[in-house]
Amino acid sequence: MITAIPAFAPGKMLSADKVSMLILVAGLLAIVLGVLATRPKLGVLAWFAVICFIPCWIEVTVKVSFSAAMVMAILLVLVLLPARPSYISVADWIMGGLFIAGLAPIAVHASTKTAAFDVLTQWLTGYLVGRTIAVRVGIDWIYRCVAVFFGIVAVLGLMEFATSWNPFLMLKMNNAAYLEWSPQQIRGGMLRVDGAFGQSIAFGASLALAIPLVLAAKIPWRHRMTIVTLILATEVVTFSRTGMMSAALAIGFSLLGRNDMTARLRALVVTATSLIVVIAVPLLLNTYADAGTEATGSADYRLRLTELIPDISTLGLSSVAHVAPDGTLFFGQFRSIDSEVILMGLTYGLLAVAIALALLLVGIYLVFTRQAAPATIAVVAQIPNLLTVALITQYQIFFWFMVGLAVYSQAARLMSDPSRGRHDKGIRQLQPAHMTYARSDTGEDL
Numbered sequence: 069m070i071t072a073i074p075a076f077a078p079g080k081m082l083s084a085d086k087v088s089m090l091i092l093v094a095g096l097l098a099i100v101l102g103v104l105a106t107r108p109k110l111g112v113l114a115w116f117a118v119i120c121f122i123p124c125w126i127e128v129t130v131k132v133s134f135s136a137a138m139v140m141a142i143l144l145v146l147v148l149l150p151a152r153p154s155y156i157s158v159a160d161w162i163m164g165g166l167f168i169a170g171l172a173p174i175a176v177h178a179s180t181k182t183a184a185f186d187v188l189t190q191w192l193t194g195y196l197v198g199r200t201i202a203v204r205v206g207i208d209w210i211y212r213c214v215a216v217f218f219g220i221v222a223v224l225g226l227m228e229f230a231t232s233w234n235p236f237l238m239l240k241m242n243n244a245a246y247l248e249w250s251p252q253q254i255r256g257g258m259l260r261v262d263g264a265f266g267q268s269i270a271f272g273a274s275l276a277l278a279i280p281l282v283l284a285a286k287i288p289w290r291h292r293m294t295i296v297t298l299i300l301a302t303e304v305v306t307f308s309r310t311g312m313m314s315a316a317l318a319i320g321f322s323l324l325g326r327n328d329m330t331a332r333l334r335a336l337v338v339t340a341t342s343l344i345v346v347i348a349v350p351l352l353l354n355t356y357a358d359a360g361t362e363a364t365g366s367a368d369y370r371l372r373l374t375e376l377i378p379d380i381s382t383l384g385l386s387s388v389a390h391v392a393p394d395g396t397l398f399f400g401q402f403r404s405i406d407s408e409v410i411l412m413g414l415t416y417g418l419l420a421v422a423i424a425l426a427l428l429l430v431g432i433y434l435v436f437t438r439q440a441a442p443a444t445i446a447v448v449a450q451i452p453n454l455l456t457v458a459l460i461t462q463y464q465i466f467f468w469f470m471v472g473l474a475v476y477s478q479a480a481r482l483m484s485d486p487s488r489g490r491h492d493k494g495i496r497q498l499q500p501a502h503m504t505y506a507r508s509d510t511g512e513d514l
Contacts, residue, residue: 100143101143101146101147104143104144104147105147108147108201108204108205109205109209111143111144111147111201112201112205112209112210112213113213114140115140115141115144115197115201115469116213116214116217117217118136118137118140118462119137119217119274119462119465119466120217120218120220120221120263120264121236121264122136122137122239122264122462123236123239123249123250123264123265123266123461124136124137124245124249124265124266124461124462125239125241125243125245125246125248125249125250125266126239126241127241127243127245129243132185133243133245134189135245135462135465136462137462137465137466138189138190138193138465141189141193141194141196141197141465141469142189142193144197144201145193145196145197148196148197148200148201148204149196155479155483157475157478157479157482159427159430159475159478159479160199160475160479162423162426162427163195163427163471163475165423166191166420166423166424166427167187167191167192167195169383169416169417169419169420169423170183170184170187170191170416170420171184171187171188172383172384173383173384173385173416173417174384176383176384178381178383178384178385178417179384179385179415179416180385183385183415183416186464187416190459190464190465190468191468192468193465193468194464194465194466194467194468194469194471194472195468195469195471195472195475196472197469197472198443198468198469198470198471198472198473198474198475198476199472199473199475199476200472200476202473202476202477202480203476207473207476207477207480208285208286210281210473211281211282211284211285211286211442212285212286212287214278214281214282214285215278215281215282215285215287215291215292215295218275218278218282218295218299219282219294219295219298219299221263221275221302222275222295222298222299222301222302223298224263225261225263225271225275225302225305225306226261226298226301226302226305228259228261228263229259229261229302229305232252232259234252234261234262234263236263236264237250237252245266248266249266249267249461250266253267253268255307255355255356255359255362256307256354256355256356256357256358256359256360256362257355257358258305258307258355258358259305260305260306260307260308261302261305261306262306264462265461265462265463266460266461266462267460267461267463268306268307268308268311269306269308269310269311269453269457269460270457270460270461270462270463271306271308271311271463272303272306272308272310272311272312272314272315273308273310273311273314273450273453273457273463273467274462274463274466275299275302275303275306275311275315276303276311276314276315276317276318276446276449276450276453277314277318277446277447277449277450277466277467277470278299278446279296279299279300279315279318279319279322279446279449280318280321280322280442280443280445280446280449281442281443281446282295282296282299283296283322283327283329283333283337283442284322284327284328284442286328289330289332289333289336292333293333293336293337293340296319296337296340297340297344299315300315300319300340300341300344301344303315304344304348304351304352307352307355307356310452310453310456310457311453313452314449314450314451314452314453315449316341317448317449317451317452318445318446318449319337319341321435321440321445321448321449322337322442322445323337323338324435324436324438325435325438325440325442325445326438326439327442366406369406370406370407370456372402373402373405373406373407373410374410375400376388376399376400376402376405376410376414377410377413379399379400379414380410380413380414380417380418380421381417381418382417382418382419383416383417383418383419384416384417385414385415385417386399386413386414386415388400388414389414399414404458405458406456406457406458407454407455407456407457407458408453408454408455408457408458408459409421409424409425409454409455411458412424427471428447428448428451428454431444431447431448431474432448434448434478435448439478439481440478441474441477441478441480441481442477443470443471443473443474443476443477444474444477444478446470446474447467447470447471447474450467
C-alpha cells in the first residue's frame with residue numbers, strides 16, 4: 069500500500085491523505101470554474117455575496133493566507149481571462165503603469181513580498197474582475213445586484229445597531245485576522261456597526277461606494293429611494309466621519325451628473341438626505357461629545373502622519389520602515405498608517421502615488437464636466453477615505469473592483485450611445501473570441 073507520494077520539493081513527501089484532499093479540491097475547483105464560465109451571473113452573485121456577507125477573517129491558508137474575497141476574485145479572473153480586449157483605453161494603460169510601479173520595487177529589493185502579494189491579489193484581481201465582468205452580464209445587472217445586496221447589508225446594519233448583535237461574529241476562525249477584526253467598536257457608549265466588514269470605517273466606505281450604483285440601477289424609483297435611504301441611515305450608525313463625507317459626496321456627485329434620474333427622484337433624494345441629516349445631527353453630536361478626546365485624538369494622529377511624507381522614496385519601501393522584534397512593521401514611530409495615500413507612498417514609492425493621484429484627477433474632471441459614470445463617481449467620492457483611512461478588510465478589493473468597473477463604464481460611454489446603453493462593435497469585441505451573446509437594450513442575456 070502506498071503511504072506517501074513525492075512532493076515537488078526534493079526530499080519532501082505528501083501523505084496519501086493530503087494527496088486525496090488535493091485531488092478532491094482540484095476536482096471541486098474544476099467544477100466551480102466550469103459553472104462560473106457558463107453562468108457568469110452566478111459568478112456576480114457569488115462575488116457580491118462574499119463581499120457583503122463573508123467576514124475578512126474567513127481565510128484559506130496555503131503558505132500564505134487568502135481571504136474569501138481574494139479567492140472569489142481569483143476564481144472569477146480565471147474564467148474571465150479568456151476575454152481578449154480589442155479596445156484598451158488610456159486608463160487601462162495608466163492602471164498597468166500603477167501595477168508595474170507597485171511590483172517593480174521587489175525586483176530591485178526595495179519592497180517586500182507582502183507588498184507585492186497585495187498588488188497581485190487585491191489591486192490586480194479586484195481591478196480585472198471589475199474591468200471584465202460587465203462585458204459578460206451587462207452593466208445594469210451589476211447595478212441591480214449592488215442595489216439588492218447593499219439594501220440587505222443596510223437592513224442588517226440597522227438591526228445590528230438596534231440589537232447590539234452582529235451575526236457575522238458567529239463565523240469564528242482561530243487566526244490573527246479574527247483576533248484583529250472581530251472585536252466590536254464603541255464610540256461614546258454607542259455601538260459602531262460594521263456588518264461583515266470587520267471595521268466600521270471599512271463598512272461606511274463600502275456603503276458609500278454602493279450609492280451611485282444604486283441610484284443608477286434600472287429598478288423602480290421607489291426601490292432606489294428606499295435602498296439609498298436605508299444605506300444613509302446605516303452610514304450614520306457607523307459613526308465614521310469619512311464614511312459619511314464620502315456618502316454625501318456620492319449623493320451630490322450623482323445629482324450633478326447626467327443620468328436617467330428623474331426630477332422627482334432627485335427631489336426625493338435631496339429631501340431624504342436632508343431629513344436624515346436633521347435626525348442624525350443630535351445623535352452624532354451627543355455621541356462625539358460623550359467620546360471625549362477619542363475622535364479628536366484620531367484626527368490629530370492622522371495629521372501627525374504627514375511627518376512621514378518627506379520620507380517617501382521615489383520607488384519602493386521608505387527608508388524609515390523597520391520591523392520590530394515581534395515582527396510588526398513600523399514606519400518611523402508609527403505602526404498604523406491611517407491614510408491610503410501616505411501608506412501607498414511609504415510602501416510602493418512616490419511613482420505609484422503620482423500615478424494614482426493622476427487617475428483621481430481625471431476622475432474629478434469627469435465628475436465636474438458631468439461625464440462620469442456611476443462607478444467613477446463612487447471612486448472619486450472616496451477621496452476623504454483615501455486621505456484618512458487605509459484600504460482594509462474586503463473594502464480594499466471592493467474598491468479596486470470599483471476602479472475596474474469605472475474604467476470599463478467610461479470606455480463604454482466613449483464607444484456607445486449612453487442614452488440606450490448599447491455597446492458598439494468595439495465594446496462587443498471585449499467578449500471572449502469563442503463566445504457570443506445576444507443582448508437586450510438593458511444588457512440582459514436573451
